[in-house]
Amino acid sequence: MAAVKKKRYLTSKQKFGLFLISPSIIIIFGLMVYPLIYSLGISFFDLHITAPWIGTTFVGLKNYKSVIVDPEMHSALLHTLILAAIGIGLGIPISFFFAVILNEKFPLRGLVRGILIIPWVIPGSVQGLLWSRIFDSHYGALNGILIQLGVIQEPVTWLLNPARALFLIAFANLWGAVPMMTLLYLAGLQSIQEELSDACYVDGANWWGYMRYIVVPLLLPITLINLVLRTIDAFTMFDLVYVLTGGGPAGATQVTGYYLYQAAFTKLNYGYASALAWLIAITVTLLAIFYSRFTLKGETAS
């Protein structure tokens, strides 16, 4: 930034800079900032898309109230929280474990890391297809394995069973999410200096002590990122539910992200859906703030 301070060609340089940023600013303001404000506006109106002769009516906070008291929304929220809890409760330990393993030196480590990122890059709808072939209630691979192992005699229902569907979605989601979480932890582990572990061992600590008192606290910011990403992911989950269950059976896999899509683009209830979208955004932001208070509490000393 040193050159910036020179006053010699500041004005023409700034003009040049404005020229450089103008396409991006036009695109971002036109397709993100303006729609954002527009969306907030819509959430206070009833647009009557299905009955356009009524016109647009201002309804104040009615849409927000309808979202908050909607029983279907309550069940979607519950399912979303279960998804988030599974994603966090299983995802964080598994990915931390994978990262610790991948941080060790072993032959073909690069290849294993390359394989690890595959689930992250496979499109969500293909992941849906893939799990639909595994969880199929007639000829699915899961039934095949269980029959071959003698656990079950006859094929059982998976995604068609309301008691199981949500957990299968959670597992499928976890599979797609673990690579990214692992890579973030791995990047964190690699940034911890080797001297630190040496010093720790010299002081008489064992491996558990090193993990407990050095690694886990140092990786708290990464845990925070993973917590936030898992939460955002659970609240905006869409592709897998769209392909695998469509929110069924009997609403058992209805989640906020899919419910929002249905409210907006199936029921065409734009006002309600906009209010819902804002409530989701606010909830996720509040949760992120809560996590950061919670995880970084002990960090202030350092």
Next chain:
Amino acid sequence: MNIYSRYSRGYHAKRAFSSIFLTIAIIFLLFFILIPVAWLFISSISSSKDLLQMPPNWFPQLPDFSRYKQLLFGSAGQSTTLTDFTLKAFRYSLRNSLLIAGFVTLFALIFGSMAGYAFARIELPFGNKLIYILLITQMIPVAVLLIPLYIMMTKLGMLNKLSTVIALLVSIHLPFTIWMLRGYFQTLPVEMEEAAMVDGANRFQVITQVTLPVSLPGLFSAAAYVFMQSWNAFMIPLIFTSSDTTRSVTVAIAMFVGRNYTDYSLMCAAGVLASLPPVILAVFFQKYLLAGLTAGAVKG
């Protein structure tokens, strides 16, 4: 057993795990990741008979790649569930995804590098405020924007057009691209550009002939990441396109599953084809893709 005593083939002086534990853990990891993908691939080269029995034939005797040929070049023939029309629509969708991902990457990189350079090198009026807005836009859930965007595009008569999908995906990926490239440009020594200026190059020449050539790794990271993300985009193509000729391949796959075709091998072959570009990026350009990932996740 203390940790100093665990040596293993001289790879590492000290190790937290025994080799046996490590091996088991790595095998578990590989199984966890690979089995679902492997089953998708095996299904795509199996015969219907292999798949429509319980338990299925896990390893087909003769790998049958005919589905790939059929999807890319063939006709439906005697099939009762599949039509030439469906095959044609699938080919359209592959072409569309290629166009979408290609143009989104191109535009995001052109506009992103211009703005990223300006934010890195030039003190702009309201520059800091604009960067702040950029960061906020990156945190907005796309879902909030979809309804107003849909209304806007309906009014403009822009629904069901590839250009609309491209424009929307550019806007979504632009803040990240600017942020990432700004960070990259900031790591480059400014003296290099000043020297070129002294030598009589104008600002435009400085950027195209001095800055951009040395920024290729950063540009490539951003490109790999944006290409992968826009190839994989699902919700935006789903909502903004509705015809067989404008659909993206991710949406086409979802339609395949939804229509309950029983030709599972064909469906799986389509899924493998749809995953190939991002998987190739991941395998061959892992380093660049991961640079994009860390920049995207940590800053986002």
